[in-house]
Amino acid sequence: MTTEPKAMNYELNTSIANLRDLRASDLSAYDAIYLGDIFCRLYEGNFLERSEDLREGIHILHDQGKRAYVATYAAPRNDFLPRIRKVLEVAAAAGAHAVEVHNLGILKIAHDEFPGLPTHIGGFANVYTDAGVEVLGGLGAVRFTPNYELSLDEIHEITAACKVPMELLVHGKMPLGISDYCFLLEYEEKWGVKCPDLCQKDLFLRQGDWAMKSVGKGILSGKDVCMLEHLPRLVADDHRHFRIETVSETPVYRREIAAVYRRALACAMEGPMEQDPDWWQVLRSHARVGLCNGFYFGKSGMDYAGIRPEALGSFLTISPSMQ
């Protein structure tokens, strides 16, 4: 039976690529889920390539009282488009609450061919200014993830001008780029592991004292963006849609990080937020490379601005003798 999500004054959401991960995940701390991997058509069990799985995923979320969102590819080519139309068709028919769009051509398809389907603008759509928001809003977009490079002050300039809801990444690995090409395929023979299993591995790229995570065609920040101690500011700035990026993470990560943020958000919404040391213990335990604030404070994306920058992961301290 489909149940409508409870009335809420904020939303905590995340992303899940396939039915296996959806079934394995405890979603109790989330209000909404984006279904599908935006980087690659060959991602294992990708909802975006399996209509039946997508239908079932949407139904599972409805049954749990969650909002079901459907992601779409961030860098499509012509030959993706029939599949994308099918995804949008399934999303509309199965009652998805919205689709997330990173690509302007897909936004046009959604607007022209599926006008009843609300669209959220994703981080790869390059929303940098209020002028961009106005254009995409005119094509039916109802929520915007600003480009990850924007600071909170710059995001505030947009919301002050446009009065549109923004969705902010509050925790997890921030997307940094997308490619047409998966270099992991070069290792199929050498490692004896075939696609799509290659990008299921925990793969990090390290250059000196910093690192990024590879998910094949996608590059993510090595550090986990962490805005836990800054949630009161986000709430004060009238942000109400918060994302924990977990598309490349385990169900345990998905559950434990969300539980922390759910409790913290509840505190932040009600008044002064006192930070529980246990929260930090959980976040630290999952941060392989450490924590950062992304670009929210006008610094480089891997910096941390706050009183708890001590959360360094183990990965960067690997010594040459351990390699």
Add this chain to the structure above:
Amino acid sequence: MAILLAPGGSPEAVHAALDAGADAVYVGLKGWSRGGGRGELTWEQLVTCQHRVASTGRELQIAINIIPKRQERAWLFEYIPPLLDLGIRTLIVNDVGILRWLRRQFPAVRLTASIGCGAETVSDVAFFRDLGADAVVLPGTVSPDEIREIRAVQGIAIEVMVHMVEEFVLLGKCWMPSYVHLKPSPLPERAHASGIPEGADRGLRLTGSMKRGGVGACFKICQQPWELFENDRWRDTRLFPSRQISRMAEVRAYVEAGAGILKLQGRSLPIEQLRPLVRRYRDILDGRSATQMVGEPAALPVSWTVIGR
């Protein structure tokens, strides 16, 4: 006949491109083009170049492909009427908001959606057509067959960047450099006109990736060796794949597929490389075989003639 659009990173480069046979040359206006100081022209240089280009019956296009903050926008738009008065007709832009604003304010101007807009599909091109673009730039990674499908979209010219570097991460969708290091950039000199004294803090532009334009800085981190780890185990030291694309062999196929403009990347190219590059494409577009080419065949690095990784 398709138009050959060449880069001009300096007045000398503009002249070299014309001499080598470009039908049109694109330049960056200082402070307002993607890539920052790399190959931009001052206003005075631009005026000189426009006179030279116009005198040959060809066209100078202006890249104003940054994403300005709200307060910068008005300053940027102050440049447009003088550009039009100068005879400039084509502006290359990088942001949907700027594109629509220019379309509304300056219906006569010809607007090109820059390669940084990330268009690669038939629906992307239709989006930019609807927004008011007269042309859209597609990367040379898009094949002639794809261009043929895209050409079904009427009312917009198709440009293909047939000579370009394909980095691992797609143009306009990379903020790896700013993740590592953010290089703030002051607002442009126009701010001095509003009474801010020389040397004073006049605020910062949008800082970050190349996508943002004039302030964008690419530290080429993708071109440095990486160590690849699986969990905590070292597996390889490697570079991200990248390649120089130069689709000389497909020029005819692109034109037949409907590409109206063939664009060459390289505002930072030295003249000794730019000139033979433009000449080679001119020869190919004009249907000259190697034996028919005027003078010595243009010398190009071997890597420019292949598209293999």
